[in-house]
Amino acid sequence: MNELIAIKVIAQMHCDFSTKFGIPRQSGLVKALKGTVVFAPEYRNPDAVRGLEGFSHIWLIWQFSEAVREGWSPMVRPPRMGGNTRMGVFATRSPFRPNAIGLSSVKLDRVEFSPTLGPVLHVSGADLMDGTPILDIKPYLPGVDSHPEAVGGFADQFQGYALEVDFPEELLRCIPENRREALMGVLAQDPRPSYQHDPERQYGLSFAGFDVRFRVRDGVLSVCEVVPLT
Amino acid sequence: MNELIAIKVIAQMHCDFSTKFGIPRQSGLVKALKGTVVFAPEYRNPDAVRGLEGFSHIWLIWQFSEAVREGWSPMVRPPRMGGNTRMGVFATRSPFRPNAIGLSSVKLDRVEFSPTLGPVLHVSGADLMDGTPILDIKPYLPGVDSHPEAVGGFADQFQGYALEVDFPEELLRCIPENRREALMGVLAQDPRPSYQHDPERQYGLSFAGFDVRFRVRDGVLSVCEVVPLT
Numbered sequence: 001m002n003e004l005i006a007i008k009v010i011a012q013m014h015c016d017f018s019t020k021f022g023i024p025r026q027s028g029l030v031k032a033l034k035g036t037v038v039f040a041p042e043y044r045n046p047d048a049v050r051g052l053e054g055f056s057h058i059w060l061i062w063q064f065s066e067a068v069r070e071g072w073s074p075m076v077r078p079p080r081m082g083g084n085t086r087m088g089v090f091a092t093r094s095p096f097r098p099n100a101i102g103l104s105s106v107k108l109d110r111v112e113f114s115p116t117l118g119p120v121l122h123v124s125g126a127d128l129m130d131g132t133p134i135l136d137i138k139p140y141l142p143g144v145d146s147h148p149e150a151v152g153g154f155a156d157q158f159q160g161y162a163l164e165v166d167f168p169e170e171l172l173r174c175i176p177e178n179r180r181e182a183l184m185g186v187l188a189q190d191p192r193p194s195y196q197h198d199p200e201r202q203y204g205l206s207f208a209g210f211d212v213r214f215r216v217r218d219g220v221l222s223v224c225e226v227v228p229l230t
Numbered sequence: 231m232n233e234l235i236a237i238k239v240i241a242q243m244h245c246d247f248s249t250k251f252g253i254p255r256q257s258g259l260v261k262a263l264k265g266t267v268v269f270a271p272e273y274r275n276p277d278a279v280r281g282l283e284g285f286s287h288i289w290l291i292w293q294f295s296e297a298v299r300e301g302w303s304p305m306v307r308p309p310r311m312g313g314n315t316r317m318g319v320f321a322t323r324s325p326f327r328p329n330a331i332g333l334s335s336v337k338l339d340r341v342e343f344s345p346t347l348g349p350v351l352h353v354s355g356a357d358l359m360d361g362t363p364i365l366d367i368k369p370y371l372p373g374v375d376s377h378p379e380a381v382g383g384f385a386d387q388f389q390g391y392a393l394e395v396d397f398p399e400e401l402l403r404c405i406p407e408n409r410r411e412a413l414m415g416v417l418a419q420d421p422r423p424s425y426q427h428d429p430e431r432q433y434g435l436s437f438a439g440f441d442v443r444f445r446v447r448d449g450v451l452s453v454c455e456v457v458p459l460t
Contacts, residue, residue: 003238003239003363004236004237004238004239005236005237005238005239005293005363005365006234006235006236006237007234007235007236007237007329007331008233008234008235008328008329009233009234009235010328010329026371026373026374027374028374028377029374043302043328045304047304047305047318048304048305048318048319048320049318049320049321050305050316050317050318050321051317051318051321051322051383051384052318052320052321052383053383054321054381054383054384055321055380055381055382055383056377056379056380056381057377057380057381059333061291061331061333063235072273074275074277074278075277075278075280086280087280087281088277088278088279088280088281088282089278090278090279090282090367090368090369091279091280091281091282091284091285091369092281092368092369093368093369093371097366098238098240098273098366099237099238099240099365099366101237101291101365101366103289103291103333103366103368105374105375105377133233133235135235135329135331136327136328136329136331136333137320138320138322138323138333139320139321139322139323139382139383139385140377140380140382141256141323141382141385142377142378142379142380142381142382142386143256143382143385143386143389144256144257144258144259144335145335145375145376145377145380146375146376146377146378146380147258147286147287147335147370147372147375147376148372148376148378149286149372150285150286150287150370150372150375150376151284151285151286151287151372152285152369152370152371152372152373153281153282153283153284153285153369154281154284155369155371155373156372156373159373
């Protein structure tokens with residue numbers, strides 16, 4: 001049973017994250033994050049999305065393109081558990097799994113029909129990097145996919161985790177207005193690697209063409225510099 | 231961007247459907263349906279599922295192995311819409327999509343550790359065929375995956391669709407007791423192809439080693455024969 005299946009890249013994500021650092025660890029955590037799904041030339045057919053505009057949410061099945069590894073390891077260290085506890089890879093949504101397949105439910109804001117790009121899906125709440133290869137798009141069927149009563153195992157205890165964000169007004173003004181809420185949400189999610197707690201350490205987050213530099217101390221994230229990326 | 235990604239088969243579904251006919255059209259529609267997920271030899275490692283037993287639901291990402299086609303067509307005919315209305319393939323969960331990838335949330339009843347098969351996942355509510363190749367298993371995170379407020383587009387109107395099932399007591403007794411509820415649920419889901427409405431036509435459903443023969447007239451499905459498959 002060492003079968004291999006060939007999967008096509010049907011679309012690509014476009015968004016404000018040019019690197020992995022700072023991408024929310026699950027979909028829906030930062031609802032203000034906007035992005036677009038642009039089909040590969042072969043799939044730029046308006047018929048293929050007919051009826052999709054009636055759905056409020058969609059599934060993206062995608063490739064963790066920055067996390068493809070040879071081999072696999074049965075256990076991983078979920079960042080929210082402090083980076084020291086190991087869990088079975090199939091009990092997590094870690095990218096380091098036998099098949100680097102990601103699954104995200106995002107809000108479908110609208111379907112645009114672009115003369116050059118074909119149907120473009122405007123989505124919010126994605127946890128994908130700019131350029132992420134997309135393998136499938138499915139409607140979210142609430143009657144089938146939504147199980148509010150489901151028990152979320154060890155992951156349940158980390159719901160609602162957030163940092164307080166101190167973003168000085170004069171620095172926030174450097175960021176385009178329509179990106180500010182999303183950026184604040186991204187910072188509140190605590191982009192640091194889970195095993196780093198040095199309050200003096202400065203981090204840099206690439207977002208929407210800016211390098212946003214910050215430190216974290218006692219549950220407060222303080223932005224100290226905003227520099228345009230060239 | 232005509233990239234191909236190689237995906238491994240990590241496990242296989244085992245259940246009572248030896249053919250496609252009669253498999254519920256979505257996961258969760260027949261909660262009494264039981265099945266097991268058995269890992270491929272390379273992935274038979276108890277560590278890989280450590281922590282999974284704390285989740286009530288899991289995602290299966292799998293291959294529509296009976297529906298792999300060359301090429302793709304932008305529109306499909308959803309069976310619940312009578313088989314005549316065409317919708318964009320990405321607005322449906324049809325198997326006939328560019329990548330024959332299926333997505334199902336199932337209940338995780340228990341994790342068994344078998345001396346010969348390694349960890350075996352006992353699940354219910356699956357809409358997969360016996361032998362279906364499984365590509366990934368992820369925990370269902372209710373805080374991230376459940377959107378009870380989502381709008382389900384054209385699919386919403388078909389929720390709750392069911393036939394009345396007339397299964398004579400002496401025929402039902404042929405079926406093992408622990409399969410009866412699931413079989414009744416499968417029949418109520420109306421296994422007929424959507425474009426067939428001939429009340430005289432006899433259908434045969436292969437389930438749990440039996441050929442269950444029935445007719446449908448005026449919203450009532452009547453079982454007329456149960457024959458053991460040899």
